[in-house]
Amino acid sequence: MDPRLAALTDAPFTYAEVGATRSGELPAGVHVARRRAVVGRGDDAFDRAVAAVFDWAPQRNAGLRVRASGPASEPGAVVLMTAGLPPLGLRIPCRVVWSQTSGDRQGYAYGTLPGHPESGEESFVVSRDxxxxxxxxxxxxxxxxxxxxxxxxxxxxxxxxxxxxxxxxVRRAARG
Structure with missing residues (x-):
């Protein structure tokens, strides 16, 4: 494993409310951002969207460089994203807090680790409606x-x- 990722494996989260995006009970006094969008229709679109989410596609396609110790479907996987030009790029270290890998609602959340410019959690979920x-x-x-x-x-x-x-x-992935 990349030594930079290994060093983050046991790093403490930088916030106390670990797992709050799963329970839906978000802490008071924080900035909350929510997005919800229909990205496709049908079983194939669902499968493609889920695969993209678990393979870090949203982050990569947003222009971030992604190094991860495993897929986002594995709680405990460490991801080190970088924005900007190396070596001056902004380092964004996170670790997967929870994942749901079956059923009509699948996804995960990661939490921030020391060195991240923010302190908190972000979830990425694909579901059927x-x-x-x-x-x-x-x-x-x-x-x-x-x-x-x-x-x-x-x-x-x-x-x-x-x-x-x-x-x-995720919309592009769902559409194939």
């Missing part, structure tokens, strides 16, 4: 680094852009 395939993201966060706090509104705009790109990636 009749014949429609729905992709939903829920994120809660606090700005964690000095740079993120200084860039407050810009940080939130960048998060919104990422959520839009994630949705586009």
């Amino acid at each position: 009749g014949a429609d395939v729905v992709f939903e993201m829920v994120a809660f966060s606090r700005l964690a680094t000095r740079a993120a706090r200084l860039g407050g509104p810009v940080s939130r705009v960048l998060q919104a852009v990422a959520l839009t790109r994630y949705t586009g990636a």
Whole structure:
């Protein structure tokens, strides 16, 4: 395993509410971002959307470089994403908190690790609503680094852009 990923395997999460995106009981006093979109129709679209989500496709297609210790379907998998040009790129370390790999609602959430500009959790879920395939993201966060706090509104705009790109990636995957 990549030593950078191995070093994050036992790193503590940077927030106390680990798993909150699964329970739906989000903490008070945090920024919450939600996106929900129909991305396709039918069984094949559902299967393709789920496969894309578990293979880190939303993050890759949003322009992030992704190094992961395993698929997003494995709780405990570490992912180190990088935005921007190396070696000055922004490091975004996370670890999978929970995953649901069967049924009509599948997905996962990852939580932030030390060095992430935010502190919180983000979930990526594909579900069925009749014949429609729905992709939903829920994120809660606090700005964690000095740079993120200084860039407050810009940080939130960048998060919104990422959520839009994630949705586009899953929509393209669902359509084949």
